[in-house]
Amino acid sequence: DAMVIQNPRYQVTQFGKPVTLSCSQTLNHNVMYWYQQKSSQAPKLLFHYYDKDFNNEADTPDNFQSRRPNTSFCFLDIRSPGLGDAAMYLCATSPQFGFYQPQHFGDGTRLSIL
Amino acid sequence: QQQVKQSPQSLIVQKGGISIINCAYENTAFDYFPWYQQFPGKGPALLIAIRPDVSEKKEGRFTISFNKSAKQFSLHIMDSQPGDSATYFCAASMAGTYKYIFGTGTRLKVLA
Numbered sequence: 001d002a003m004v005i006q007n008p009r010y011q012v013t014q015f016g017k018p019v020t021l022s023c024s025q026t027l028n029h030n031v032m033y034w035y036q037q038k039s040s041q042a043p044k045l046l047f048h049y050y051d052k053d054f055n056n057e058a059d060t061p062d063n064f065q066s067r068r069p070n071t072s073f074c075f076l077d078i079r080s081p082g083l084g085d086a087a088m089y090l091c092a093t094s095p096q097f098g099f100y101q102p103q104h105f106g107d108g109t110r111l112s113i114l
Numbered sequence: 115q116q117q118v119k120q121s122p123q124s125l126i127v128q129k130g131g132i133s134i135i136n137c138a139y140e141n142t143a144f145d146y147f148p149w150y151q152q153f154p155g156k157g158p159a160l161l162i163a164i165r166p167d168v169s170e171k172k173e174g175r176f177t178i179s180f181n182k183s184a185k186q187f188s189l190h191i192m193d194s195q196p197g198d199s200a201t202y203f204c205a206a207s208m209a210g211t212y213k214y215i216f217g218t219g220t221r222l223k224v225l226a
Binding site: 004006028033040041042045048050055056088091092100101103105106107108110 | 146148150154156157158160163165203208209212213214216217219220221
């Protein structure tokens, strides 16, 4: 029944070694989001796609990039992870923007940096 | 003006008691207010949401109370159970926009 699926659930990488996190959805939603969540904090929006249109938050580091090859899949690439990038990364989807549309979250990928 | 202030930061309630979490906002353009429940190691799950044209919405043991003039909304969990122990986030957004403004979260512990 999982609708927003994130893989892997846990990812360990080395300082500076590129890493890719993936998200897939079975909801056929137009909008996909990537959030970063650190311990005991609220999710922080990194970027979102409305269909194929990519939108970066102003304070998202250049180190973070994303790809959405089709409606169902979205990837988060961290080019050179630093220790401060250790966090839970959450993918979410919604049918459209606003208009009382809830966001549906996956269970996240916990990223550790050695 | 884009902030959503959430309180308390943590809450301990006895089983069967009422848990109350409060949020306040400044931007009167916000018109959708969801609450999310997050268990450790899991993503946030939508619990209940309200629009400002109603003052209260109830789903099972969960109720949102909304005070438009005070720009405040709160989550009430009736007959709180140990299984309700989780972190709760309020959020606010505007129709036609993509962004949720999240509160800082409340860690609820319900004692058996």
